[in-house]
Amino acid sequence: MTELAKSAKGPDAATATTAAAANNTAEPAPARITQWGEIRHRFMANKLAVVGLVLVTLLFxxxxxxxxxxxxxxxxxxxxNTLQEPSGDHWFGTDALGRDQFSRIxxxxxxxxxxxxxxxxxxxVIGCILGAxxxxxxKAVDSxxxxIADIFFAFPLLIGAIVIILVMGRGVLPVIVSLAVFSWATVARLLRSSILSVREMDYVTAAKALGASTTRIIxxxxxxxxxxxxxxxxxFSVGTAVVAEASLSFLGIGVSPEVPEWGNMISAGKDSLGVSDxxxxxxxxxxxxxxxxFVFVGDGLRDALDPKLR
Amino acid sequence: MADMTKQAGKAGAAGQREPILQVRNLVKHFPLTQGLILKKQVGAVKAVDGISFDLYQGETLGIVGESGCGKSTVAKLLMTLETATSGEVFYKGQDITKLSGRALKAVRRNIQMVFQDPYTSLNPRMTVGDIIGEPFEIHPEVAPKGDRRKRVQELLDVVGLNPEYVNRYPHQFSGGQRQRIGIARGLALNPEIIICDEPVSALDVSVQAQVINLMERLQDEFNLSYVFIAHDLSIVRHISDRVGVMYLGKMAEIGTDAQIYEHPTHPYTQALLSAVPVPDPEAREGRERIILTGDVPSPANPPSGCRFRTRCWKAEDKCAEEVPLLAVPKVFEGKDTPAAHESACHFAEVKQVVGAA
Known part of the structure; x- marks a missing residue:
């Protein structure tokens, strides 16, 4: 009997509302402003962010x-032709071995x-999976x-990187691995704390109440x-990684010294400090x-992505 | 089972209809644990401790009580968002506390919820159209794909919002408008029961009336049954057919709105009603205000016997020893007075509380 009542209610409700909706739905709804469109708009309105974007694009x-x-x-x-001052031929000068500085940069x-x-x-990748x-x-998974994240978080990056590079040998790959190994913990922590606050929101409860699957809720x-x-x-951290990589090379444990790399170049330049600055x-x-x-872009992204700042 | 039919018979005053939702001895204890690795249970917060009531088709059952008395936990239990420690919730004779998976999803179509805070109940990264349309994506059998956008616009129209707003984001709306969006989402699946957990307490007073009136209109239009949880007694009286008063995880008194508001027999209800502001200054002078002393005891360690005895001016030794049952008090049994409704007090008596609006 109740089933009957339910099915009778469905179309009834629809007709009651279509009549009222008809005059309003006649004109098409305005174009959909996408989430990304809005974020882009807010990002572009931020001057520093645009400067950052230009710098980053230029780098790429x-x-x-x-x-x-x-x-x-x-x-x-x-x-x-060593240690030449900047000139028309060598825009940024040459180093102690006569290599063109501009090309090396x-x-x-x-x-x-x-x-x-x-x-x-x-x-x-590591941080998002583990943090999520x-x-x-x-509970136990979290603990x-x-x-584990605490251990990697507490370990000094440079010392940890030196250990990994000693094991793996010098080169680009060991530098990438060692920087990743000591950066994922921050990503995991950030995502975790963010999820912890979001999952208590009523809209998550509402989705659960609607019967949404775990995949859908996530x-x-x-x-x-x-x-x-x-x-x-x-x-932000891409910028930090660039500095960390240059530091490793400066200390002589990054990429090989003959490779054109900024840390290597600074390291070579320190010998002629005050002479060939x-x-x-x-x-x-x-x-x-x-x-x-990267910092400007990060700042701009943070502001643009926050729906509360609109 | 026999107990259930008896209960239903007793509630004859609410009509001869069959209850759509029957709650029996619902209990929710949140365990209190100690220790980091070896979790040892050292106690439990008795948020809801044995609650029973019926909800009939098309009626509004108001539930009132102070903060922390377990109202919202009841709402979550009815929505099976929390697992009940014990007790049953029968929806059309089916115990939904034991359901899971597909069967639970099917029941959820018929029981929906409206939340208290319109600012956290809508996903800020979804458009209004996506928010109201999500129920159809989760339950695709309700509306065919091509039909969904039209249904969403109809729903917006039903709750009094411009259907052209489908592409806007929640932050572009006011609190009252957001609550309308939340109501539209609740209505999308054509549910029979809507659990309203303080749906207007976060809104401005002027907007409260609009939302309440909208909810009443929708109730008539779609024959909805509401469980309306609130702490504002005037609003509950305005919208409810029957009212239950909760104190510290238990139901103190339950009856029709006239029975509760004009002939309260439980001292807690009387104290609550005496605190309702009275707009008429003359009526205000004549009334007695019952001022309770002390705080609500901790639900982790509730008083023995009657939960209210620590703050009750009538309390005697019996109140500490014997738990008063929620039933029509002996003194009123068989009498045809409005005071003859269920009240969990050993010394229930009518006390005129003047001017409870």
Whole structure:
């Protein structure tokens, strides 16, 4: 009997409402403003963020088109032409082995981009998976994952990286791995705490009350609302990874010294401090501009992704 | 089973209809644990401790009580968002506390919820159209894919919002409008029961009336049954057919709104009603205000016997020893007075509380 009442109610309700809705639904709804469109708009309204975006884009272009931009072979030594001041031929001068500084800085951006992006991508994959598991399931899973994260969090990055590089040998890959291993814990923590606060929201309860599956709750409700914190952190930490990678090379445990890389160049330049300052000023500026670019983008992303700041 | 039919018979005053929802001895204890690794249970917060009531088709059952008395836990238990420690909730004779998976999902179509805070109950990263349309994605059998957008716009129209707003985000709306969106989402699946957990207490007073009136209109239009949880006695009286008063996880008194508001027999109800503001200054002078002393005891360690005895001016030794049952008090049994409704007090008596609006 109740079933009957229910089925009778359905169409009844529909007709009652269609009549009222008809005059309103006649005109089409205005174009859909997508979430991304709105985020882009807010990002572009932020001047610093745009400056950051320009710097970062420039870095990517330089890294991709390095052979076209470089004026010389970055490896070519010319012992008759060492420690030259910047000139028309060598824009940023030459180093102690007569290599063209400008070309080496241009090629150096490749290492910065590869190491920065790859290490943080890796850290994000590990951190997001573990952080999401920890935040969503809580209890024992949470305790175990967070204690492991604490260990990596507490370990000094440079010392940890030295250990990994000693085991794996020098090169780009060990640098990427060691930076990722000591960065994922922050991503995991950020995502976890964000999920912990989001999953208590009433809209998650509402989805559960509707009978939504766990997958749906995670992908439609929890993730879109907790990932913002991670996304802006990612941009910051690419900058940090570039610095960390340069530090490793500066200390002589990063990529091999003959490779054009900013840390290597600063390291070489420190020997002629006060004499040939152009040797370290240019690569340092490259690092500073890169880091600033990523920090500005991170700042802009954080503000643009926060729906409360609209 | 025999007990159930007796209960239903007793509630004859609410009509000869069959109850759509029957709650029997519902209990929810949240364990209190100690220790980091080896979790040892050291006690339990008795949020809901044996509650029974019926809900009939098309009626509104108000549940009132102070903060922390277990009202919202009752709502979550009815929605099976929390697992009951014991007790049953029968929806059309089926105990939904034991259901899971597909059967539970099917029941959820018929029992929906409206939340208290319109600011946290809508996903800020979804458009209004997606929020109201989500029920159809979870229960695709309710509306065919091509029909959904139209259904969403109809729902917006039903709750008094412009159907063109489908592409807007929640932050572009006011609190009252957001609550309408929440109501539209609750209505999407054509449910029979809507659990309203303080649906207007986060809204401005001027907007409260609009939302309450909307809910009453929807009730008539769709023959909905409401469980209306609130702490505002005037609003509960306005919307409810029957009212239950909760104190510390137990039902103190339950009856029709006239029985509760004009002839309360439980001292707690009387104290609550005496605190309702009275707009008429002359009526206000003549009334007696019952001012309770002390705080609500901890639900982790509730008083023995009657839960209210620690703050009750009538309390005697019997109150500490014997738990008063929720039943029509002996003194009123068989009498045809409005005071003859269920009240969990050993010394139930009518006390005129003036001017409870």
């Amino acid at each position: 272009i330089v890294a991709a088109a390095a052979p076209l931009i470089a004026t010389h072979d970055p490896y070519a030594q010319n012992l008759a 241009i090629y150096g951006s490749r290492i910065a981009v590869i190491v920065g992006l790859a290490s943080i991508f890796l850290a994000c 598991l920890s935040g969503y399931f809580g 175990v994952i967070m204690r 992908t439609r409700h929890i993730m879109p609302n907790s990932i913002a914190a991670v996304m802006s952190y990612v941009s 152009f040797l370290w000023v240019y690569p340092s500026s490259a690092i500073v501009l890169t880091v600033l670019g």
